[in-house]
Amino acid sequence: MRETPAEGDWFVQARGARIERLEAYFDGHAYEPHRHDTYAVGITLSGVQSFHYRGAHRHSFPGCTLVLHPDEVHDGHAGSDDGFRYRMLYVRPAILQDMLGGQALPFVPGGITQDPRLTQSVLRLLRRIDTPTETLEDDDALFDLAIALNACAGVRAGRRRFDYPAAQRAREFLDAAAGRSVTLTELEAVSGRDRWHLSRDFRLLFGTSPYRYLTMRRLDRVKQRLHGGHSLSDAALDAGFSDQSHMTRQFSDAYGISPGRWRKLVVDASG
Numbered sequence: 001m002r003e004t005p006a007e008g009d010w011f012v013q014a015r016g017a018r019i020e021r022l023e024a025y026f027d028g029h030a031y032e033p034h035r036h037d038t039y040a041v042g043i044t045l046s047g048v049q050s051f052h053y054r055g056a057h058r059h060s061f062p063g064c065t066l067v068l069h070p071d072e073v074h075d076g077h078a079g080s081d082d083g084f085r086y087r088m089l090y091v092r093p094a095i096l097q098d099m100l101g102g103q104a105l106p107f108v109p110g111g112i113t114q115d116p117r118l119t120q121s122v123l124r125l126l127r128r129i130d131t132p133t134e135t136l137e138d139d140d141a142l143f144d145l146a147i148a149l150n151a152c153a154g155v156r157a158g159r160r161r162f163d164y165p166a167a168q169r170a171r172e173f174l175d176a177a178a179g180r181s182v183t184l185t186e187l188e189a190v191s192g193r194d195r196w197h198l199s200r201d202f203r204l205l206f207g208t209s210p211y212r213y214l215t216m217r218r219l220d221r222v223k224q225r226l227h228g229g230h231s232l233s234d235a236a237l238d239a240g241f242s243d244q245s246h247m248t249r250q251f252s253d254a255y256g257i258s259p260g261r262w263r264k265l266v267v268d269a270s271g
Helices: 093-100 116-126 135-152 164-176 184-191 195-206 210-227 232-238 244-255 259-270
Strands: 010-015 019-026 029-034 039-047 049-053 056-060 065-068 074-078 084-091
Touching (some): 019 029, 019 074, 039 116, 093 135, 135 210, 164 184, 164 210, 210 259
Antiparallel strands (some): 019 084, 039 084, 049 056
16 A cells, blocks of 8 residues: 555555555546445545446435445445545455355345444454454454444344354463464364354354454453563564554554553553
């Protein structure tokens, strides 16, 4: 990826093995009518993002979430003199079907929503477009996106059945692996449960996702190391984070305070 220019139209793109991320700014006309074979899901960051979609002229304002269904024709242009800036995620339907289990693809009428469930799931995937993510983190966020799309489209959840022993085996494995990265492939192997059924079971039985559970166990480890006098960078690496900034972001998200300030307060309290 490259840095965004100071002015004029621009876009930056991050291509992963499974999903494509895009951030862009346009001060006028952006795209001619076209269509993707993917979902295009995104957030308007500033300005008015206008487009023609399913026979109507749509306008997305900052904070709105866009959900353009696969194979639907749309264009793009600024709806005001200030231009517009946005982030977008492109997801192949086959990826979502792995998680949805062979149902009709969820459809969001109008292509724009302010449903907080969908907004939060999209922000998880687009918050740091220029930073690589872990495989389990992406899988976890994509699962949440699939469930949020279903909810936003009004699809009722089926009867829940779960495999507690399999989820427990996965939890114990995560406890033991708090110092490194983990993938859903590993959890699938150790639990003996299909990865997406396991993800559903884990949320139902332990109140959070496998990735979130692992992250919190890593942060427990960070706090133990910081309390023992280790540096922020050493604590981050010992807990399996890619670097100190990755750990700091996760720590701040979890506790509402930076790890440096947390360490200072703990020392002050105990001193």
